[in-house]
Amino acid sequence: EKMQPTIFVIFGGTGDLNARKLAPALYNLYLEGWLPKQFSIIGTGRTKLKDDEFRANLLKDINQFSRSGKVKSEQWDIFSKSLFYQASDLNDAETYKEFGVRIQQHETEWHTRANVIYYLAVAPNFFPIIAENLAKSKLTKDAERTRIVIEKPFGHDLESAKSLNQLLTRIFNERQIYRIDHYLGKETVQNIMAFRFANSILEPTWNRNYIDHVQISVTEQLGAGERAGYYDGSGALRDMIQNHLLQLLCIVAMEPPVSFSAEEVRNRKVDVMRAMRRFSPEDVRLSTVRGQYGGGWIEGKEVPGYRDELGSESNTETFAAVKFFVDNWRWQGVPFYLRTGKRMHQSASVITIQFKDVPHFMFPAAAADNISHNRLIISIQPEMSIRLQVQAKRPGLDMVLNTVDMVFDYKGTYTNQAPEAYETLLLDTMLGDQTLFMRGDQVEEAWDLIMPILNTWQNRKSLNFPNYSADSWGPESAEALIARDGFHWFTLP
Numbered sequence: 001e002k003m004q005p006t007i008f009v010i011f012g013g014t015g016d017l018n019a020r021k022l023a024p025a026l027y028n029l030y031l032e033g034w035l036p037k038q039f040s041i042i043g044t045g046r047t048k049l050k051d052d053e054f055r056a057n058l059l060k061d062i063n064q065f066s067r068s069g070k071v072k073s074e075q076w077d078i079f080s081k082s083l084f085y086q087a088s089d090l091n092d093a094e095t096y097k098e099f100g101v102r103i104q105q106h107e108t109e110w111h112t113r114a115n116v117i118y119y120l121a122v123a124p125n126f127f128p129i130i131a132e133n134l135a136k137s138k139l140t141k142d143a144e145r146t147r148i149v150i151e152k153p154f155g156h157d158l159e160s161a162k163s164l165n166q167l168l169t170r171i172f173n174e175r176q177i178y179r180i181d182h183y184l185g186k187e188t189v190q191n192i193m194a195f196r197f198a199n200s201i202l203e204p205t206w207n208r209n210y211i212d213h214v215q216i217s218v219t220e221q222l223g224a225g226e227r228a229g230y231y232d233g234s235g236a237l238r239d240m241i242q243n244h245l246l247q248l249l250c251i252v253a254m255e256p257p258v259s260f261s262a263e264e265v266r267n268r269k270v271d272v273m274r275a276m277r278r279f280s281p282e283d284v285r286l287s288t289v290r291g292q293y294g295g296g297w298i299e300g301k302e303v304p305g306y307r308d309e310l311g312s313e314s315n316t317e318t319f320a321a322v323k324f325f326v327d328n329w330r331w332q333g334v335p336f337y338l339r340t341g342k343r344m345h346q347s348a349s350v351i352t353i354q355f356k357d358v359p360h361f362m363f364p365a366a367a368a369d370n371i372s373h374n375r376l377i378i379s380i381q382p383e384m385s386i387r388l389q390v391q392a393k394r395p396g397l398d399m400v401l402n403t404v405d406m407v408f409d410y411k412g413t414y415t416n417q418a419p420e421a422y423e424t425l426l427l428d429t430m431l432g433d434q435t436l437f438m439r440g441d442q443v444e445e446a447w448d449l450i451m452p453i454l455n456t457w458q459n460r461k462s463l464n465f466p467n468y469s470a471d472s473w474g475p476e477s478a479e480a481l482i483a484r485d486g487f488h489w490f491t492l493p
C-alpha cells in the first residue's frame, strides 16, 4: 500500500511513553523503510523547548530504548529533520490554532494534503479536553485524513468508559478512533490468530469436547515503584485484566472470523465478551482472588512492599486471579483462569490450553508415573514460543512414558528480530487498519464484565494485605482457587 504523507501530533511529547516507546518505534519504522517520504512528528507538552532540544532529548531516549541499538549519525541526521516541538497549553484555543498553522506549513511545503494522527499519550483527564478542542478548532473535520489515538486507561469504570465513548463518537467517526491495547501489537499475540486460523488440525479440538481448561497468566517481577501514585487508583484488575488479559482471552476463544478485517475480527471478539458469564456477589467470593505484595528479595535485591512504596495503608490489589466462563456452545463448562500480578517470582506471559486426558489409559499404571497432560503452551514473553506437550515412550526395555515438548521457538526458527508492539500499532494507525485496536463496544463489554468484581471488592474491605511476598507466585488463595477444580497454575521452567 502506498503510504500517505503523514503528520503525527504527539500530546505528551516530553513524557515517558514517547521516550520509551513511541519515539523508538517511529525511529525503527523509519530504519526499516516504513515511513512515507513526507513525514513529520510534532511533539507537544507544557515545557518550553526548541526543536533542537527536543531532538537531542529523543536521541538520548532512542539510544537507550530502541531495539536496534545505538543510533547512527547519518540516519539520525535524516530522521531528526522530521522532528518538531511546540509548547502547548491544552486548555487554550490558541494552542490548537498553532497546530493548525504548523500542519498547513507542512502541507504547503509538501504540495499535498497530509494524514494527521493525534496521539494522546497523556493522563486520561486530558482526553476530553484535547478531543473537544481539536473539534472546536476544526482540526479533525476530515474523517478520511485525521485520526485520534487514545492510550489506556480507557475509562475508570463502565460509566466513565461510556461517557468517554459518547464524547469521542460525537466528535469523531468510529473509524477515526484508535484505542490502544499494546498487547494486541505483540508479535506473539498476533501469531495466536495465525496459529488458530491458518492450521486445520487445531479447529476440531478447539472446544469443550477436548479442552479441559485455559490459563492466561501475566506475571511481572517489577513492582509499582514510581508509578505507585497512579497505580493506586487502578489496581491489577483495571490495569491488566480489563484490557490485556481479556483481549488475550478473546483471541483464544473467538469463533473463526470470515476474513482478517477489522470489523470481522472485532465482531467475533465482542461475541466472546458478550458470552462471558456475569458475576453475582457470591460468584465474586468463589471465583476471584486479590492480593498485594509485601517486601522481600528479588534476584539478590531487597525490595519494599507496596504500602511502603506508596507511603499509605492502601487496599489496592497488585495481584488478581479470576475464573471466568464463556457461555456459548464452544466453551460451555470450560473454565478460563486468568491471573496477573506484580513483584512475582517470574516475568512471563503464558497461555496454557490444557486438553482432556485420554478416555482409556491402556498402559500399566506404572507407565504413567511421569506423565502429565496434553497441553498447548503459548508463551508470549519473554520467551516467544509455542509448545505442545505430548506423551511419548521413554527409550528402554520397559514401557515407561514421559511428557515431551514439541516446540516452535522464534529464536530457533527466525533470524529477524520481532518488531516492538508499538511499531506494529503505529504503522497500523498510518495505514488506517483498526484490526488490532479496541472498538468502543468491546471496551464497554469488558468493563461491564468486571464491574461486579470491582463493586464487590469495594464493599468488602477486611483484607489481610500484604498477603504475598515479593518473589512468590502470589497469595496462597490463588493456588486454592484453581486447586479446588483439580488443577494447578502452570509455569514454564
Ligand code: BG6
Binding pocket: 152, 220, 239
Ligand atoms: C501496562 C500496565 O499496560 O502494561 C503496566 O499499565 C504493566 O502496569 C504493563 O507493567 C505490562 O506491559 P508489558 O508489555 O511489559 O508486558
